[in-house]
Amino acid sequence: MKKIIDIAPLVVFVLLVLALFSFLQRDNNQLNSVLIDKNFPEFTLTQLEDEDIILSRSDISHFPAIVNVWATWCITCRVEHPFLLNLKKESKIKIYGLNYKDDRQKALSLLERDGNPFEFSIYDKEGSLAIDLGVYGAPETFLINSDGIIKTRHVGALTPEIWNKKFVIHLK
Amino acid sequence: MKSLFFSIILAISQVIWSVGIQNLDVQKELYPFDTVEEEIRFNKLLDDYRCPKCQSSNLSGSNSPIARDLKIEIYRLVKEGKKDYEITEFLTQRYGDFILYKPPFQPSTYLLWIGPFALLLIAILCVFLVKRSKQKKVSDTDLRALKKKFQSESENR
Numbered sequence: 001m002k003k004i005i006d007i008a009p010l011v012v013f014v015l016l017v018l019a020l021f022s023f024l025q026r027d028n029n030q031l032n033s034v035l036i037d038k039n040f041p042e043f044t045l046t047q048l049e050d051e052d053i054i055l056s057r058s059d060i061s062h063f064p065a066i067v068n069v070w071a072t073w074c075i076t077c078r079v080e081h082p083f084l085l086n087l088k089k090e091s092k093i094k095i096y097g098l099n100y101k102d103d104r105q106k107a108l109s110l111l112e113r114d115g116n117p118f119e120f121s122i123y124d125k126e127g128s129l130a131i132d133l134g135v136y137g138a139p140e141t142f143l144i145n146s147d148g149i150i151k152t153r154h155v156g157a158l159t160p161e162i163w164n165k166k167f168v169i170h171l172k
Numbered sequence: 173m174k175s176l177f178f179s180i181i182l183a184i185s186q187v188i189w190s191v192g193i194q195n196l197d198v199q200k201e202l203y204p205f206d207t208v209e210e211e212i213r214f215n216k217l218l219d220d221y222r223c224p225k226c227q228s229s230n231l232s233g234s235n236s237p238i239a240r241d242l243k244i245e246i247y248r249l250v251k252e253g254k255k256d257y258e259i260t261e262f263l264t265q266r267y268g269d270f271i272l273y274k275p276p277f278q279p280s281t282y283l284l285w286i287g288p289f290a291l292l293l294i295a296i297l298c299v300f301l302v303k304r305s306k307q308k309k310v311s312d313t314d315l316r317a318l319k320k321k322f323q324s325e326s327e328n329r
Contacts, residue, residue: 005301012294031224034268101237127241134266136224136238 033134033142033153040067040144041132048099048107048121055122060144064171065094067142068118068158069130071102072110074138080157084117087163093171097121100130100138143167203247214250217259218243221271230273 035041040057047053060067068084070077088095097118099107104123111118124130133142136155143152143166151170154162205211218232223239231239231246242263249259263271275281 002305005305009298031270032268034265131241131245132266134224134268136267 030155031134031136033150035134035142035150036152038150039148040142040150041129043122043129043132045129046123048097048104048123051104051123055120059120060096062094062119063144063146063148065096065144066167067096067098067144069098069100069133069135069138069140069142070121071100071138072106073102074100076157077139078114080139081114081117083158083160083163085115087158088117094119098129098133099123100135101125101127143170145170203243205251210250213256214247217246217250217256220273221246221263222273224267224271 040060042057044054044056047055068080070080084095087093095117097120099121101124104125107121107123111121122129127135133140139155139157141154141158142150145151152166154166203211203214205214215232219230221231221242223229223231223234223236223242225236225238226234231242245262246259249262254262260272269275269281275284277285
């Protein structure tokens with residue numbers, strides 16, 4: 001009994017260190033989205049490519065799909081761009097863009113220069129849909145499964161590794 | 173030398189102070205309110221919500237774009253006459269409980285809320301046990317010494 005009491009503080013300390021260390025390993029930059037297992041939020045915004053076209057939730061109609069939040073001022077988005085172009089080429093998944101707090105002209109010329117992986121882009125000048133989506137840093141990517149339900153969200157540039165780990169599992 | 177040092181400190185603090193005052197003025201201009209109550213409520217709310225991007229500061233202490241957008245959104249909600257709990261609901265429905273500096277008491281946060289008190293309790297318990305075992309040790313040796321003394325005295329007799 002006495003021995004147990006003697007080593008108890010050490011055991012508690014070691015457990016505490018292990019627990020805290022495992023928390024340290026967690027990636028705090030990936031906040032869990034509240035929208036997982038929910039429908040895509042309702043919205044009314046214009047299309048980037050044509051300001052006379054009013055888009056709403058029902059225009060995101062081909063599932064499964066990803067909605068990618070991007071902007072010309074976002075450097076990481078440019079790093080991610082080739083991945084999206086490649087995804088469009090090699091996968092059947094539909095890619096919708098959410099152009100976030102951007103300049104319409106700049107955004108259009110970037111797509112013209114670097115290629116356009118998106119079916120269309122929603123033009124969210126004020127970032128209102130982005131707030132409804134809980135966006136806090138571009139790029140962000142939401143996966144909508146074949147039932148139209150949001151299944152995962154990734155903050156930061158997509159890479160083949162992340163795609164395989166976080167997205168492919170929901171595409172069965 | 174000392175006075176030079178002092179005057180430098182004074183100058184720096186004056187600059188910081190005036191920048192702070194300016195920020196306050198800018199904030200007043202950016203978010204004008206009709207009543208002082210609304211303004212106080214607005215500032216209190218900005219203090220209570222965490223910036224989702226720069227996670228160790230609240231909305232009022234952050235200048236990141238998303239913090240600015242959320243400030244504008246909260247300003248709009250306060251102007252619309254929304255209650256505090258409605259604004260909290262609006263934010264947590266989008267950004268999760270993470271945005272609250274004071275998270276709700278629920279299974280996923282039990283450890284967070286109870287943990288420190290549990291640790292304190294364990295610590296007190298440990299101190300108590302160690303102290304008691306030491307006391308026991310002392311009394312044991314005292315007893316043995318007494319016994320010896322008694323024995324040697326009785327042998328001498």
